[in-house]
Amino acid sequence: MNEKIISPLNRVEGDLDLKVVFRGNKVIEAYPMSRLFRGIEIILKNKYPMDSLVITPRICGICGGSHLMSAVEALDMAYKAEVPPNAVLLRNIMALAEMGQNDVRHTYLMFMIDTVNKKYEKMDFYKDMVTRWAPFYGTSYKAAVKWSKRYTEIYAIFGGQWPHGSSMVPGGVTADPYPNDILKARGIINEITSEFIEKVMLGGPLDQFLQLKSVKDLDQWSQDYPNGDISKLWIYGREMKWDKIGKGSNFLMSFGHVPSAEDYTTENPKLRFKRGILNLDTMEFSSIDQANMLEFVTKSFYSYSNGDIGLHPFEGETNPLSPFSNDKYTFTKTFRYKLNGKLIAPEVGALSMMAVDNNPLIIDLLNKLGSNVLLREIARFVRLAIISEIIIEELEKFRFGEPTYKKPLDIAESKGYGLVEASRGSLGHWIVIKDNKIFNYQVVTPTQINMGPEDSYGNISHMSKALIGTIVEDIENPIELAHIVRSHDACMVCNVHVLDGNVEKMVLRL
Amino acid sequence: MRNLLWLQGGACSGNTLSLLNASDPDVFEFFSQHNIKLLWHPSLSLDSIGVKRIMEDIINGKIRLNIFVFEGSVILGPNNSGTFNMFAGKPMKDWVKYLAPLSEYIIAVGDCASFGGIPAADPNPTQSTGLQFFKKEIGGFLGKNFRTKSGLPIINISGCPAHPDWILTTISLISEGKMTEDMLDEFNRPKIFYSTTTQFGCPRQPYFTYKISSKELGHKEGCLYFDLGCRGAYTKSPCNSILWNNQSSKTRVGTPCMGCTEFDFPTFNFFHTEKNRSGIPKRLPLGMSRGTYVTFSAVAKGSAPQFLVRPLIKKKGDWIE
Ligand code: SF4
Numbered sequence: 001m002n003e004k005i006i007s008p009l010n011r012v013e014g015d016l017d018l019k020v021v022f023r024g025n026k027v028i029e030a031y032p033m034s035r036l037f038r039g040i041e042i043i044l045k046n047k048y049p050m051d052s053l054v055i056t057p058r059i060c061g062i063c064g065g066s067h068l069m070s071a072v073e074a075l076d077m078a079y080k081a082e083v084p085p086n087a088v089l090l091r092n093i094m095a096l097a098e099m100g101q102n103d104v105r106h107t108y109l110m111f112m113i114d115t116v117n118k119k120y121e122k123m124d125f126y127k128d129m130v131t132r133w134a135p136f137y138g139t140s141y142k143a144a145v146k147w148s149k150r151y152t153e154i155y156a157i158f159g160g161q162w163p164h165g166s167s168m169v170p171g172g173v174t175a176d177p178y179p180n181d182i183l184k185a186r187g188i189i190n191e192i193t194s195e196f197i198e199k200v201m202l203g204g205p206l207d208q209f210l211q212l213k214s215v216k217d218l219d220q221w222s223q224d225y226p227n228g229d230i231s232k233l234w235i236y237g238r239e240m241k242w243d244k245i246g247k248g249s250n251f252l253m254s255f256g257h258v259p260s261a262e263d264y265t266t267e268n269p270k271l272r273f274k275r276g277i278l279n280l281d282t283m284e285f286s287s288i289d290q291a292n293m294l295e296f297v298t299k300s301f302y303s304y305s306n307g308d309i310g311l312h313p314f315e316g317e318t319n320p321l322s323p324f325s326n327d328k329y330t331f332t333k334t335f336r337y338k339l340n341g342k343l344i345a346p347e348v349g350a351l352s353m354m355a356v357d358n359n360p361l362i363i364d365l366l367n368k369l370g371s372n373v374l375l376r377e378i379a380r381f382v383r384l385a386i387i388s389e390i391i392i393e394e395l396e397k398f399r400f401g402e403p404t405y406k407k408p409l410d411i412a413e414s415k416g417y418g419l420v421e422a423s424r425g426s427l428g429h430w431i432v433i434k435d436n437k438i439f440n441y442q443v444v445t446p447t448q449i450n451m452g453p454e455d456s457y458g459n460i461s462h463m464s465k466a467l468i469g470t471i472v473e474d475i476e477n478p479i480e481l482a483h484i485v486r487s488h489d490a491c492m493v494c495n496v497h498v499l500d501g502n503v504e505k506m507v508l509r510l
Numbered sequence: 511m512r513n514l515l516w517l518q519g520g521a522c523s524g525n526t527l528s529l530l531n532a533s534d535p536d537v538f539e540f541f542s543q544h545n546i547k548l549l550w551h552p553s554l555s556l557d558s559i560g561v562k563r564i565m566e567d568i569i570n571g572k573i574r575l576n577i578f579v580f581e582g583s584v585i586l587g588p589n590n591s592g593t594f595n596m597f598a599g600k601p602m603k604d605w606v607k608y609l610a611p612l613s614e615y616i617i618a619v620g621d622c623a624s625f626g627g628i629p630a631a632d633p634n635p636t637q638s639t640g641l642q643f644f645k646k647e648i649g650g651f652l653g654k655n656f657r658t659k660s661g662l663p664i665i666n667i668s669g670c671p672a673h674p675d676w677i678l679t680t681i682s683l684i685s686e687g688k689m690t691e692d693m694l695d696e697f698n699r700p701k702i703f704y705s706t707t708t709q710f711g712c713p714r715q716p717y718f719t720y721k722i723s724s725k726e727l728g729h730k731e732g733c734l735y736f737d738l739g740c741r742g743a744y745t746k747s748p749c750n751s752i753l754w755n756n757q758s759s760k761t762r763v764g765t766p767c768m769g770c771t772e773f774d775f776p777t778f779n780f781f782h783t784e785k786n787r788s789g790i791p792k793r794l795p796l797g798m799s800r801g802t803y804v805t806f807s808a809v810a811k812g813s814a815p816q817f818l819v820r821p822l823i824k825k826k827g828d829w830i831e
Binding site for chain 1: 520521522523524525526527528530531532533536537538553554585588589591593594595596597628629631632633635636638670671726727728729730749753754755756757758759760761762763764765768770776778779780781782823825826827
C-alpha cells in the first residue's frame with residue numbers, strides 16, 4: 001500500500017488536502033480534509049440578525065452573493081417579510097450573474113487547464129487543447145479571463161460591488177435602479193452571450209443550443225459546430241476517459257434556485273430550477289424537506305454537547321477542537337439527508353441542479369453515462385447557457401417606479417432558513433433569533449455536502465465514493481484524482497486532504 | 511524579473527477574486543508588462559513544481575522573494591499552535607514567520623491580512639491577527655519593529671476585499687522602485703488610496719451636507735449616515751472615486767458603507783446608526799467635534815435646498831426627510 005497526501009490541492013478556493021490510499025494504482029481509501037477553520041458561525045452569535053448579511057458573504061470570496069441570498073431568504077422567513085417582485089428579480093439577476101462568473105472561472109481557470117497535463121501529451125488533439133485551454137496563453141483561457149469579470153459588472157450595477165456586496169436585505173434590495181441600469185445590464189449580458197458564450201463556449205447560436213435534448217443532439221451539435229469548446233470537450237473528454245471516472249453517490253440533490261417574482265414565498269417557493277433529489281439507480285425524484293437534514297461530527301474536529309448524534313442545523317453547534325486527534329481528520333462536518341428513513345450522502349453541484357430540474361439533455365446523458373467528471377463539466381456549459389436567457393428575462397420584467405423594498409416588521413424571536421443553489425451546489429443558512437440577537441447561525445455549504453467525512457455509521461460521503469476505485473495511471477502524477485475533485489469546484493474556504501498507507505509518505509502538488 | 515508569491519491564511523479568497531476583476535490591464539497583462547513572475551498562487555498556479563519546494567527554496571536562499579502578498583488573517587489558534595490553518599504540512603503562521611524576513615516587500619492584501627478582519631472579530635475564535643496590526647494596535651503577527659529587506663514595514667491594502675486597482679497600483683509602485691515609507695499613512699496604507707473618505711464622490715453627498723436622511727432602504731436619494739448606518743463619513747476609502755467592477759459602489763446602490771477598509775471592521779450592527787440621547791449619531795464625521803456638528807447641522811438643515819427635501823423622481827412613500 002502506498003499513501004499519498006496531496007497538500008495543498010490547489011486551485012480550490014481555500015485549503016484542501018486529500019489523503020488517498022492506493023493498492024497498486026487503484027485508490028482504495030480516500031479522505032478529503034479541510035485544514036482551515038475560521039469560526040464564522042461562532043462570530044455571528046449574539047450579533048444583530050442583519051449583520052449576517054455582511055458577515056456571511058465573507059465565508060466565500062467566489063460565492064459570497066449566494067451566501068447573501070441564503071442569508072436574506074432566512075431573514076425574509078424570520079421576519080415574515082413581503083418582498084416586492086422587483087426585488088426578487090434583482091436578487092435573481094445578481095445570483096445568476098455571480099453564477100455566470102463562477103461557471104466561467106471554474107471551467108477555464110480551474111478545470112480545463114489540467115488538459116495540458118503530461119498524461120495527455122501523446123493524444124493527437126493535445127496541441128489543440130493547449131492552444132485553447134493552457135493557462136495564461138490559451139485562446140479560450142484568455143477569453144474567460146476577459147469575459148468572466150463582465151458578469152461581475154452586472155452584479156455591481158445592482159449590488160454595488162462584487163465580491164462582497166450586501167445589497168440584499170429582508171424585504172427586498174437596497175438598490176433602486178433606473179432604466180439606464182437595466183439597459184446597461186442587458187447590454188453586458190447580450191455582449192457576453194454573443195462574444196463569449198456563442199463564439200467560444202458553444203461555437204454556435206444559443207437558442208439553438210438550448211434545444212438540444214439528447215446525446216444524439218449533442219453529437220450532431222459537435223459536428224455542426226465543431227469549434228465550440230463544448231464540442232471539443234465532448235469529443236476529447238471521452239477520449240481521455242473522463243466519462244469513466246468520478247461517479248460517487250448516486251443521489252443528485254439540488255435545493256433549487258431562482259424564486260418566482262410574482263408570488264415569492266420562503267416556505268414553499270415556486271422555483272425556476274426545481275428543488276429535489278434524483279435517485280440515479282431508479283431515476284426517481286423525491287421532494288426535499290429541510291427538516292430531514294442532519295450534520296454529524298464523528299470524524300470532524302468539533303464536539304457536540306450531547307455526543308455523537310446528528311443535529312438539525314437549527315440545533316447545530318460549532319465547538320471546534322484542536323486538530324490533533326486519532327480518529328478525526330477534517331474541519332468539515334458530515335451532511336446527511338434522511339430519505340425514506342435512510343441517511344443518504346448526496347452529490348450537489350451544477351450536474352445535480354440540471355438533473356433535478358429535469359433538463360432533457362442532462363437526463364439523457366445521465367441515463368447513458370451515469371454521473372462522472374465529463375458530465376459535471378458539460379452541465380456547467382448547459383447551465384451557463386440557460387442562465388444567460390434567464391438574466392435577460394428577469395431584466396425585462398423589471399418595472400421602473402415600482403418598489404424594490406418593503407420594510408418588514410421587527411420580530412424579536414424567530415427562526416428562518418434559506419436554501420439556494422450556489423455555483424458549486426446546494427447551500428443553506430439557518431438562523432435562530434432570540435431577543436433580537438442571533439442565538440444560533442448554521443451554514444451548510446456545497447463543499448461540505450460533497451466532501452464531508454464518514455458519519456457515525458461509517459458511511460462515506462460523495463467525494464470519497466467518487467475517488468475510491470479510481471485507477472491512476474501514474475501515481476507520481478495523479479491527475480485523475482485532480483479531475484474528480486476539481487469537477488466539483490471544491491471550495492475549501494467553505495470548508496477540505498489526499499493519501500494513506502504505511503509504505504511511503506509523500507507530499508504531492510497536483 | 512521580480513518574483514511574487516501569494517499565500518492565503520484565514521481567507522475567503524475574496525481578494526484573489528477581486529484581483530481577477532482587474533481590467534486595463536488585466537492581471538496577467540499586468541504581470542507581463544511589469545516583468546513579474548508569479549512563483550505561486552493558490553487559485554492560479556498550475557503547480558508543476560510544488561509550492562512547498564518553492565517556499566523551501568526561498569528559505570534556503572535558492573529563490574529570491576521580491577514581493578510576498580498575503581491574503582487572510584494570520585491564525586494563531588488554537589492555543590498559539592496555528593493548527594486551525596495548516597498549509598503544506600505546517601501551520602501557515604510558521605511559513606509566514608520564515609518567509610517574511612526574506613521578503614523584499616510584503617503586501618497585506620485585504621482587511622484580514624491588514625488588521626485581522628472578520629476572523630478576528632469578537633470573540634476571535636481562531637486567535638486571528640493581521641500581519642503587522644491587530645485591529646488598531648501596531649504589532650500584529652510580525653511585531654511593531656519588523657521591516658522587510660527593503661526597509662519598509664508591511665504595506666497594508668485594507669478593504670474587504672481590496673479593489674484590484676489598489677492592489678495592482680501598489681505592486682506597480684513597488685516593482686518600479688517608487689514606493690517609499692512616507693507614501694504610507696499611520697496604518698501603513700498607501701495614502702494615494704486612503705486619504706479621502708468614502709464620501710468623496712458619493713452621489714448622496716449633497717444630502718449629507720444638508721442633513722437630509724434616507725429613512726428606509728431601497729431608494730436612490732437621501733444620505734444613509736443619519737439612520738441607516740453608513741460609515742462613509744469616517745471611513746477612508748476611494749470606493750466612490752475608483753468604482754467597483756467599473757460600475758458602482760455600495761452607497762450608489764443604497765447599501766450603507768460598512769467601513770471595511772478600517773482597522774475596526776467588522777463593527778457590527780450594520781444598517782443602523784447608533785445615536786446618543788439627544789439623537790446625534792455616536793460616530794461623527796472624521797475630524798468633526800460634537801459642538802461643530804450640532805451647530806453645523808442646525809444651519810445645514812435650515813438651509814437645505816427645497817428640491818432636495820422631497821423625492822426628485824416621483825415615487826410613492828415618505829422615505830426621505
Ligand atoms: S454618509 Fe454614506 S451615503 Fe451619506 S454621503 Fe457619505 S458615503 Fe454617501
